[in-house]
Structure formats: C-alpha cells, structure tokens
Amino acid sequence: MGVGDVNGDGFGDLAVRGGLRPGEPAVVSVFWGSEAGVGAAPAQVVRVAATRLAGAADLQRDGFADLLVGTASAAPGGRPDAGAVSVYAGSATGPGASPAQRIEGEAAGDLLGTSVAMLGDTDGDGFDDFAAGAPGARGGAGSARVYAGGPGAATLRRTLDGAAGEALGSCVARVGDVNGDGYADLAVGAVGALGGRGRVSLYLGGATGIGPAAARVWDGDAARDGVGELVVGVGDVNGDGYADVAVAARGASLGADAGVGRVRVYAGAPEGPAAAPTWVLDGVQVRGYFGSSIARVGGARRGRHRAG
Ligand SMILES: [Ca+2]
Ligand SMILES: [Ca+2]
Numbered sequence: 001m002g003v004g005d006v007n008g009d010g011f012g013d014l015a016v017r018g019g020l021r022p023g024e025p026a027v028v029s030v031f032w033g034s035e036a037g038v039g040a041a042p043a044q045v046v047r048v049a050a051t052r053l054a055g056a057a058d059l060q061r062d063g064f065a066d067l068l069v070g071t072a073s074a075a076p077g078g079r080p081d082a083g084a085v086s087v088y089a090g091s092a093t094g095p096g097a098s099p100a101q102r103i104e105g106e107a108a109g110d111l112l113g114t115s116v117a118m119l120g121d122t123d124g125d126g127f128d129d130f131a132a133g134a135p136g137a138r139g140g141a142g143s144a145r146v147y148a149g150g151p152g153a154a155t156l157r158r159t160l161d162g163a164a165g166e167a168l169g170s171c172v173a174r175v176g177d178v179n180g181d182g183y184a185d186l187a188v189g190a191v192g193a194l195g196g197r198g199r200v201s202l203y204l205g206g207a208t209g210i211g212p213a214a215a216r217v218w219d220g221d222a223a224r225d226g227v228g229e230l231v232v233g234v235g236d237v238n239g240d241g242y243a244d245v246a247v248a249a250r251g252a253s254l255g256a257d258a259g260v261g262r263v264r265v266y267a268g269a270p271e272g273p274a275a276a277p278t279w280v281l282d283g284v285q286v287r288g289y290f291g292s293s294i295a296r297v298g299g300a301r302r303g304r305h306r307a308g
C-alpha cells in the first residue's frame, strides 16, 4: 500500500505486509520510491505481528509520513488478544525499527488494532489524526477510538462505544471530507449490529474533532451480508468536490443467488451523504463475493473543496 513519503525525499513510498503464520511475526517491508520508481529491495524491514496497516498521513507535521500497525492478537501485559496499535514515525532514514508510540488494549479480548486508519485532519489544528477499532471491547459491544496527532505522542480524543453484540470497530475508514467543511470525517463498521445485518456509522469532524454521535447510519439488509466489514473512502468519484464513500456487502444475495455481493456508494454533499446510496454496484457471479476489496483509483482533484 502507498504510505506517503516516509523518508521525506519527495517521492511516495510503499509498505508491503507479508503473510501471517500463527506464532510468528509478520514482516512489513518498506520500499523507497524514487525517480526510477520503487526499489527492488526493501529499504527497511520491520518484524511485527501486524494485522492491519495504514499510512499516508503526518501525525507530527514534521514532513515525514508515518505508519500505523494494528496487531489485534497482541497480548500486552499478559492480556490475551487485548491488541495494540503502534505508530512508526517517518524520518530521514525511514520509520525506524521500533515504534515511536504503542497503544495497548485495556482488557483481554479487546482486539484493539483489528482496524486502523489515518483520517487526515479531523479538528483543523494542522495535525493528521487516526482511528483504531477494538471490536471485542466491553464483551463484544466494541469501540472505535480517535487519536489526535500533535508535536509529541498522539492523544486519545474520542471513544465511540457500540451496543451489546455490535462489534463496533470491525472496520474504521478514512473517508476524507464528505460534507466539504474542511474537517476530515470517519466511517466505522459494526458487523454484529442488528443481529448480524451489520451497520456502518458516519461521524463528522469539526473544531473539536470527531463528534460523539453518528451523523448517518447505513444498515445491512440481511445477516451475513457482511456490512461493516469494509468501508472505503473512494475519493471524489463524481468530481463535485465532496468525498464519496463505498460500503461493501460482499455476502449480499441477489434474488436466489447467494453471495453475489454488492457495493453501495454514497455521494458526499454539503449536508453529508444521504441515507440512500447514490450508486449501487452488483456482482455478477454466485458466491463471487463482489466487494471483498475496493481500491481508490487516483485522479485529479477538482472542485471547490479538497475531497481527500
Ligand atoms: Ca511524521
Ligand atoms: Ca488534527
């Protein structure tokens, strides 16, 4: 995945996570970008039990992009599966072998780091902010946490708690600025909500950061649709200056056809995206699980607002 410019040389860099074997650390390899493209050999290798990666943000505004690594299986202080999130700070020599900051799950089974996302600047202070999901917290109600970047370590700014069984924080997503007010916004998935139908909640940024209440919720139609597993900020797909959001339902059935999958795209707008999708994309294959992965395809940023 592209992680921004980690070593500050003006070229975007790339981080690649290797496969996970039980009991063994995964390998995250960082490749420097250059005029000639991406180097063939990694410039730096970090061994961590990584489950999720996020990058392309500068938390301390020092000119170096930083890397987030979520490790839901970590056992800090002997608490199994409490999870952890590590911040690797970019520098002239790269992100360093050990994290600049490590945030640990509070209780066994919290699964903090199941999801991580750099958000951009949610409170307008010039420092990028990030979110991490702990879907196992509070007995499976789950929580999503927003951390504010700053000159030193990032600080916890907001905790969003799910209701019983919701597994809030199954995903957290960088969605950009969906309502064009200059503050980055956040989408959070809860795969267990509504008896397994799943829900995605959209929270708006503002002068005090991400708000405590969802501005919009999008509910799944049926159990096993998988709504809340994957939300992707797809940038501004219709060029109106407002960032747009894709919500996957990879398990969705179409009539009698099981597991075809569906992706709903909600267009950003001054009042935020609507309850109904702007575009609906359906898979074409039974058990094709359309929507298992969604990538933002880059393009020129036009329009009145910076959407990304
Ligand atoms: Ca930085
Ligand atoms: Ca900020």
Ligand SMILES: [Ca+2]
Residues within 6 Å of the ligand: 176, 177, 178, 179, 180, 181, 182, 183, 184, 185, 204, 205
């Ligand atoms: Ca906004």
Ligand SMILES: [Ca+2]
Residues within 6 Å of the ligand: 235, 236, 237, 238, 239, 240, 241, 242, 243, 244, 267, 268
């Ligand atoms: Ca748009």
